[in-house]
Amino acid sequence: MKKTYKIEVDCANCANKMEVAAKKTEGVKDCTVNFMTLKMSVEFEDGADVKAVMQQVLKNCKKVEDECEIFGI
Amino acid sequence: MSRKQKKSLIRILIAAAMLAGFSFLPVEGTPRLIIYLIPYLVIGYDILKKAVKGIGRGQVFDENFLMAVATLGAIVLGEYTEGVAVMLFYQIGELFESYAVGKSRRNISDLMDIRPDYANLETEEGITRVDPDEVPVGSVIVVRPGEKVPIDGRILEGNASLNTSALTGESLPREAGAGDEVISGCIDMTGVLRIETTREFGESTVSRILELVENSSSRKSESENFISKFARYYTPAVCISALLLATCPPLVRMLFLGAAPDWKIWVYRALTFLVISCPCALVISIPLSFFAGIGGASREGILIKGSNYLEALSKTGCVVFDKTGTLTQGVFEVDGIHHNTMEEETLLRYAASAESYSSHPISLSIQRAYGKPVDSRKVTDVEELGGHGVSARVEGVSVAVGNAGLMDRLGIPYRECGKVGTVVHTAVDGSYAGHILITDRLKQNAAETVAALKREGISRVVMLTGDIRQVADQVAGELGITQVHSELLPADKVEKVEALLKDCKGKLVFVGDGINDAPVLARADIGIAMGALGSDAAIEAADVVLMDDDPLKIVKAVRISRKCMRIVYENIWFAIGIKLLCLLAGALGFANMWIAIFADVGVMILAVLNAIRALAVK
Numbered sequence: 295m296k297k298t299y300k301i302e303v304d305c306a307n308c309a310n311k312m313e314v315a316a317k318k319t320e321g322v323k324d325c326t327v328n329f330m331t332l333k334m335s336v337e338f339e340d341g342a343d344v345k346a347v348m349q350q351v352l353k354n355c356k357k358v359e360d361e362c363e364i365f366g367i
Numbered sequence: 368m369s370r371k372q373k374k375s376l377i378r379i380l381i382a383a384a385m386l387a388g389f390s391f392l393p394v395e396g397t398p399r400l401i402i403y404l405i406p407y408l409v410i411g412y413d414i415l416k417k418a419v420k421g422i423g424r425g426q427v428f429d430e431n432f433l434m435a436v437a438t439l440g441a442i443v444l445g446e447y448t449e450g451v452a453v454m455l456f457y458q459i460g461e462l463f464e465s466y467a468v469g470k471s472r473r474n475i476s477d478l479m480d481i482r483p484d485y486a487n488l489e490t491e492e493g494i495t496r497v498d499p500d501e502v503p504v505g506s507v508i509v510v511r512p513g514e515k516v517p518i519d520g521r522i523l524e525g526n527a528s529l530n531t532s533a534l535t536g537e538s539l540p541r542e543a544g545a546g547d548e549v550i551s552g553c554i555d556m557t558g559v560l561r562i563e564t565t566r567e568f569g570e571s572t573v574s575r576i577l578e579l580v581e582n583s584s585s586r587k588s589e590s591e592n593f594i595s596k597f598a599r600y601y602t603p604a605v606c607i608s609a610l611l612l613a614t615c616p617p618l619v620r621m622l623f624l625g626a627a628p629d630w631k632i633w634v635y636r637a638l639t640f641l642v643i644s645c646p647c648a649l650v651i652s653i654p655l656s657f658f659a660g661i662g663g664a665s666r667e668g669i670l671i672k673g674s675n676y677l678e679a680l681s682k683t684g685c686v687v688f689d690k691t692g693t694l695t696q697g698v699f700e701v702d703g704i705h706h707n708t709m710e711e712e713t714l715l716r717y718a719a720s721a722e723s724y725s726s727h728p729i730s731l732s733i734q735r736a737y738g739k740p741v742d743s744r745k746v747t748d749v750e751e752l753g754g755h756g757v758s759a760r761v762e763g764v765s766v767a768v769g770n771a772g773l774m775d776r777l778g779i780p781y782r783e784c785g786k787v788g789t790v791v792h793t794a795v796d797g798s799y800a801g802h803i804l805i806t807d808r809l810k811q812n813a814a815e816t817v818a819a820l821k822r823e824g825i826s827r828v829v830m831l832t833g834d835i836r837q838v839a840d841q842v843a844g845e846l847g848i849t850q851v852h853s854e855l856l857p858a859d860k861v862e863k864v865e866a867l868l869k870d871c872k873g874k875l876v877f878v879g880d881g882i883n884d885a886p887v888l889a890r891a892d893i894g895i896a897m898g899a900l901g902s903d904a905a906i907e908a909a910d911v912v913l914m915d916d917d918p919l920k921i922v923k924a925v926r927i928s929r930k931c932m933r934i935v936y937e938n939i940w941f942a943i944g945i946k947l948l949c950l951l952a953g954a955l956g957f958a959n960m961w962i963a964i965f966a967d968v969g970v971m972i973l974a975v976l977n978a979i980r981a982l983a984v985k
Contacts, residue, residue: 304465306651307430310595326587329651330472330658357424360417 297344298335301327302363312362315354321347334364368466375462382410382455390448403447411438411454428602430645437641441960444635449960453642460968464651467975471655471982475662481533481552481573483517489561499568510560516553519571520562522546527558534576535668535915552576575906576914579670586673590935594653598646605644605950612954613637632956639953642963648942652974653935659981660931667984668914669924676910679893680928684873685827686820686921687864689887690834690842692880693897693918694816695807699728699789701736706782707801714801718793720746721759721766729789732805733768752776756791767794774799787841807838809845816918817846823925829867831860860887868892878921880905895921923984931981938974945970 303309309329316325316334321342327334336351338344348367355362368376385406394402408415411434418435426432434457441450486499489507499517502508507523510516516529528540534552543549549562551573568574613636617628657674664671671677691697704711719737722730723746734741749759755776756769767777774781774792779799784790788806792799817828829850832839839853852863864887868875877884877891880898885908888894896909898916906912913920949966952958958966 305461305647306464306468306654307598307645307647310598310650313595328654330468330654332472358426360420 295340295342295344296335296337298333299348299367300365301332301334302365303327303329303332303359304361305329308359308362311358312355315358316351319347319351319354322351325351369469372462372465372469375458378410379455379458379462382406382451382458385409386448386451386455400442400447403442403451407438407442407451407454410451410458411435414454414457428606430602430647433602433606433641433644437638437960440634440638440641444631444638446635446960453960453964456964456968460647460971463968463972464647464975467979468651468655471659471662471979474982475658481515482577483515483551483573486517486568487511487514499571502564502568504564504567506564508562508564510555510562512555512557512559514555516549516551516555516560516562517571517573518562518564518568519549519551519566520564521548523561523563525558525560527560528556529553530556531915534572537668537915537917576670579672579906579912586675588657588674588678590678590932590939591653591657591674594646594649594939598650601646602644605640608950608954609637609640609644612640635960636953636956639958639960639963640950642960643946643949643953643966645967647967648946648971648974649939651971652938652942652978655975656931656935656938656978656981659979660927660934663982663984664924664927667920667923667927669920669927670912670914671924671928672910672912676893677928677931679874680876680911680925681932682874683825683876683893683925685829685867685871686825686876686878687829687831687867687891688848688918689860689877689879689884690830690832690839691807692916693810693878694813694830694846695809695842697728697807697880699732699805699807701732702788702804702806703786704801704803705784706799708798709795709800714793714795715803716741717761717764717766717795717800718768718791718803720761721749721757721768724749725751725757729791729805733791733803736803764796766796768792787837789835789838807842809842810916810918812917812919814846816922817848819919819922820925821847823922825925827871831855831863833857833860857883857886860884861890864890876921878918879909880916895924927984930984934977934981938977941977942970942974 303312306329309327313325313327316322316336321339322336323339324337325334338347345367352364352367355364389402392402414431415435417431418429421429421432434454438450438454441453483499485496486502487494487509488497488502489509494509502518508518522543522545524545526544529543529549530540531553532538540556551571613634617630617633620626621628657677660677661671661674688694704714707714715733715737719734720741722733723741723743745762747760749757751757752769752773755773756767758765758767767773768791771781771792774794777794779794781792781799782802784802784804786804788804791803791805793802794800820828828848830839830843830848831852833855834853836853839851843851855863864877874892876893876895877887878895878897879888885904888896888908893911894909895911895913896905897913911924945966949958949963953963
């Protein structure tokens with residue numbers, strides 16, 4: 295399953311870091327962060343609990359870049 | 368400017384003024400340090416804070432940390448002005464980056480500003496303004512001059528000129544009247560329209576396009592992936608080099624050469640390295656170039672679904688066209704009536720009547736040529752003879768209309784046609800009555816497109832068609848296409864494209880009208896669907912969608928992609944080149960921190976300005 299979220303982040307490199315952090319999160323199959331459109335699209339593993347996974351994604355992203363936000367979780 | 372940006376600008380101005388003022392102060396030693404720490408903290412406190420937090424998380428190669436080390440190092444070495452200035456320029460760079468990106472983000476979303484804000488719904492109490500999302504299928508909405516059509520539908524009442532330029536890039540307005548289908552996103556320029564909606568907002572053209580555009584460039588190109596990888600290795604590599612530069616030469620001098628270690632010189636050179644260690648210029652300008660390229664293309668009515676396709680498009684080696692609907696209009700017209708034994712008008716009346724129950728394009732063209740309504744009461748016993756034609760009784764007389772196979776089957780001798788096209792034979796009352804020649808017309812720009820592709824260096828242009836050989840060869844001849852494969856079934860087209868994929872130098876582009884050719888669109892390196900307004904299947908299957916049906920847009924798409932890729936490569940070489948040069952000059956002692964900060968911020972600003980060029984389309 296694939297979902298797209300609006301995000302807030304300051305710099306392009308930070309967006310790349312978020313992408314790497316999100317990809318490493320359990321339950322995430324693949325993820326792309328687009329700095330230009332400020333969108334994060336996440337592909338989940340089958341049967342993943344989307345809400346819980348996204349909470350973890352946000353946590354992991356905050357670890358690498360604390361001034362970031364993911365909306366609509 | 369946002370609040371954050373304004374705050375940053377004020378800090379930059381204050382720090383710059385202090386820095387300029389303090390250089391005249393006649394203080395030395397510790398008081399001088401304290402004085403310079405004021406502008407340093409004004410401009411750099413947030414960087415220092417982030418750096419400390421970064422260390423806590425184990426993020427050593429964070430650019431904030433590097434900037435903090437470089438500037439604090441410079442201050443420790445007594446280079447107060449440079450320490451403050453580097454931080455100042457770094458912040459100027461950050462501000463510029465955030466401003467430029469925000470600006471182009473807004474620019475591009477303005478271009479695609481086709482989202483309707485409201486719909487005027489007709490209810491029993493009169494007309495109310497509602498969210499387009501809340502309008503059910505089959506309701507009646509009213510669109511006034513100057514408003515956008517919010518939802519796809521059919522006009523019940525009214526006439527208007529519709530401006531479709533936001534959707535197609537076509538500046539000529541389209542006239543529409545009662546009974547016409549209208550698509551959402553058009554702007555009503557003249558009259559009041561009452562429209563019955565045929566779709567929900569979420570399913571309407573405008574929503575589909577917005578979805579496509581907003582999700583584009585989430586598919587990343589090879590260049591973008593290269594840059595993210597490069598960035599991951601570049602910063603650590605430069606930092607390690609800096610560490611080695613700071614320690615190795617002095618130790619070597621001290622231990623082996625017996626010379627003074629000159630710690631201060633080498634540490635200063637190492638700090639210069641750290642200033643150049645941020646890959647910002649690349650990390651921001653490459654995605655920005657693609658974003659601008661895709662944005663510029665969508666303004667022309669060319670929707671590209673991802674930067675990977677933009678990149679592939681620039682490497683186009685051959686273009687394969689499906690004939691009908693791309694090179695030809697896909698609208699058949701009666702070209703002539705030959706060997707007729709009765710008045711043309713009478714023959715057409717018989718043929719049109721017999722075909723009046725069919726919606727095949729050929730039947731429709733005959734009905735159009737007849738031009739008058741058919742009296743359906745006089746048509747009886749209609750029988751479709753699968754793949755051959757129809758037979759019926761018209762005005763009490765037996766009429767058979769179809770191809771040569773039908774005449775053979777009925778045992779009626781017929782005359783071949785000397786011209787190329789689809790030939791429809793007719794037999795009235797059991798004897799041959801002549802044939803109708805029907806041809807498909809070439810699109811206005813078809814020949815120009817083939818010629819322009821060749822001028823762009825794409826010499827391999829191939830045409831595939833399900834049509835008969837003579838027609839295909841004639842069309843290809845007129846257009847200057849040398850490689851033609853005709854009489855293909857849809858499955859054969861996939862096979863042909865697979866064969867072509869093997870011996871095509873560069874990427875293979877397949878251009879179709881999106882009807883029946885979804886498998887081929889998917890199989891090609893890049894599938895381009897034309898005239899996609901209203902065709903959902905095409906929007907789904909293709910990688911590039913042309914909103915109108917002008918084949919010249921293909922050439923334009925290739926040009927846009929090439930320009931964009933040229934800018935991407937310029938930026939990659941320019942940024943990496945300047946940085947490596949500065950690193951080298953820094954190591955050898957030719958470059959000081961001032962040059963290093965130019966290499967960092969200056970290159971970034973130039974690369975961003977260059978990237979924005981991709982938005983302009985010739």
